[in-house]
Each structure stands twice: as structure tokens, then as C-alpha cells.
Amino acid sequence: MYFVVQSISMNEQERAEEHLRTIRRLMERATIYRAISAPTALVGGLLSLLACGFLLKASVVLNLSPTSIFLPPPDYFLPVWLVVLLLTAAANTLFIVIGAKKRNEPVFSASMKAALYALAPGFVAGGVFTLCFGEMIWDPMLDLIIGIGWAACYGLGLLATAHFAPRSLTMLGWAFFLSSMVAIASLRLGGHFVDLHPYQYYFGPLFMAATFGLFHLIYAACAWPRKGASPEP
Numbered sequence: 570m571y572f573v574v575q576s577i578s579m580n581e582q583e584r585a586e587e588h589l590r591t592i593r594r595l596m597e598r599a600t601i602y603r604a605i606s607a608p609t610a611l612v613g614g615l616l617s618l619l620a621c622g623f624l625l626k627a628s629v630v631l632n633l634s635p636t637s638i639f640l641p642p643p644d645y646f647l648p649v650w651l652v653v654l655l656l657t658a659a660a661n662t663l664f665i666v667i668g669a670k671k672r673n674e675p676v677f678s679a680s681m682k683a684a685l686y687a688l689a690p691g692f693v694a695g696g697v698f699t700l701c702f703g704e705m706i707w708d709p710m711l712d713l714i715i716g717i718g719w720a721a722c723y724g725l726g727l728l729a730t731a732h733f734a735p736r737s738l739t740m741l742g743w744a745f746f747l748s749s750m751v752a753i754a755s756l757r758l759g760g761h762f763v764d765l766h767p768y769q770y771y772f773g774p775l776f777m778a779a780t781f782g783l784f785h786l787i788y789a790a791c792a793w794p795r796k797g798a799s800p801e802p
Contacts, residue, residue, distance in 0.1 A: 578661075607739060607792040608664055613657040614785030620649045621778035625771060646712045646773060647699070653781075684730060691726025695719055712773025713752075720780045721749035737792045744784050752776060 627645060669675065698718040721759060727734070727742030 576743075584739075588603075605648065606661075607789045607794065609661040610785040610787040610792070612660040612739075613653070614782050616653045616656055617782035617785065618778055620653050621774040621782055624649060624774040646715070650777070669680075683733070687729040687733075688726045689726075691722045691729060693714060694725070695722030698722060710769050710772075713776055716773050716776045716780070717749045717752045720745045720752075720776075724749060735792070737788060741784060741788045745780055748780055748784075 624646060665681070695718065700717065702715050702718070724742045724744070724746030727738055728746065731739045731742070
């Protein structure tokens with residue numbers, strides 16, 4: 570019995586030591602994650618602004634000529650953002666693979682697995698949120714609500730990496746999370762949802778432009794690796 574208990578204790582100690590080593594490697598490589606995430610943020614921010622421009626133009630057409638045969642269907646919001654997500658994810662994967670080859674490391678290292686594990690709950694919550702609301706009958710306000718939910722889940726995902734990510738990434742997480750809380754609270758002014766008619770078509774794309782577009786571009790500008798710059802804590 571003594572040897573069994575001792576063996577279990579040693580296994581737990583080994584797992585704890587491995588966990589600490591992984592955390593240490595993540596903290597040491599914070600600048601590497603920043604270097605990878607800055608180009609990804611630039612790509613994601615630019616794609617988000619392009620998507621918002623398209624959706625806003627479609628919203629103007631929808632308002633001015635609701636019976637136009639050239640009008641794109643109002644449920645373009647989800648497909649457009651799915652394309653943005655896939656393109657940004659592809660760019661991020663490319664940057665990660667290139668970075669891993671430069672450092673002569675496996676792509677799915679222990680550090681990468683730990684980072685994905687931290688991000689997973691927030692991202693899975695965003696996916697479930699989308700599936701639930703995406704099946705509802707389309708309404709222009711639904712685009713805004715879905716966008717707010719995405720921002721909240723994305724912000725929580727980034728904040729989950731705070732114990733090893735660079736400070737700038739944590740600040741980005743707070744920006745997304747707080748903006749989503751302010752947005753949803755604003756919709757409940759006076760104890761009921763604010764009537765945004767006739768501008769309800771614009772608020773979903775504008776919110777996405779301000780968060781997934783502008784926030785990412787600001788982050789990319791601030792976190793872009795510069796020669797001779799001291800490492801970010």
C-alpha cells in the first residue's frame with residue numbers, strides 16, 4: 570500500500586513539474602506569440618473591415634429598395650463572417666507553421682497545446698452561441714446580438730491566456746469583453762430593448778467593425794515586433 574501511494578504521489582509531482590515547465594516555456598515565448606498574433610490581427614482586422622463595408626452597403630440597399638432583385642439576402646451576416654473566420658484561421662495557421670519551422674520546433678508542441686486548451690472554452694461557447702441564435706428567424710437586431718456574443722466569448726478566450734500571454738493580448742481580451750458588456754447593457758436602457766429603427770440594419774456591422782476590425786488593427790500596430798525593442802512582459 571505504501572508503494573502504491575508513493576507511486577501516485579510521484580506521478581502527481583511529475584505532472585505538476587511538467588505543467589510548470591510548460592507554463593515557463595509559454596512565458597519565455599510571450600514575444601513569439603506576440604510576433605505571430607500581430608500579423609494575424611492585421612489580416613483579421615482588414616478582412617473584418619472589408620466584410621463590414623460589404624454588409625453596410627447591403628444594408629443601405631435593403632433600406633432604400635427592399636424589393637430589389639439585386640438585393641443580397643439579409644442572412645448574409647453569418648456566411649460573410651464565417652468566410653472571415655476561415656481566412657483568418659488559415660493565415661494564423663500559416664504564420665504558426667512558418668514560425669515553428671524557423672525555431673526548428675514541432676507545430677503542436679506542449680506550449681501550443683496549452684494555449685489551445687486555454688482558448689477552447691471561450692471559442693466553443695462562441696460556436697454554441699452561434700448555432701443557437703443562427704437558427705432563429707432573421708432580424709436586423711439579431712446580427713448585433715450575435716456580434717456582441719462573439720466579442721464576449723472571444724474576449725474571455727483571450728483572457729484565459731493571461732497567465733502566459735503578453736500583456737498586450739490580455740488588454741485586447743479586456744477590450745473585447747468590456748465592449749460587449751457595454752453594448753448589451755446599452756440595449757437594455759430603461760429596462761427594455763432600445764428601439765434602433767430605422768438604423769437597426771447598421772448596428773451589427775458597425776459593432777463588428779469597431780471590435781473585430783478596429784481593435785485588431787490597433788493591436789497589430791502596438792504589438793508589431795520592432796527591432797531593438799525590449800521584450801514585453
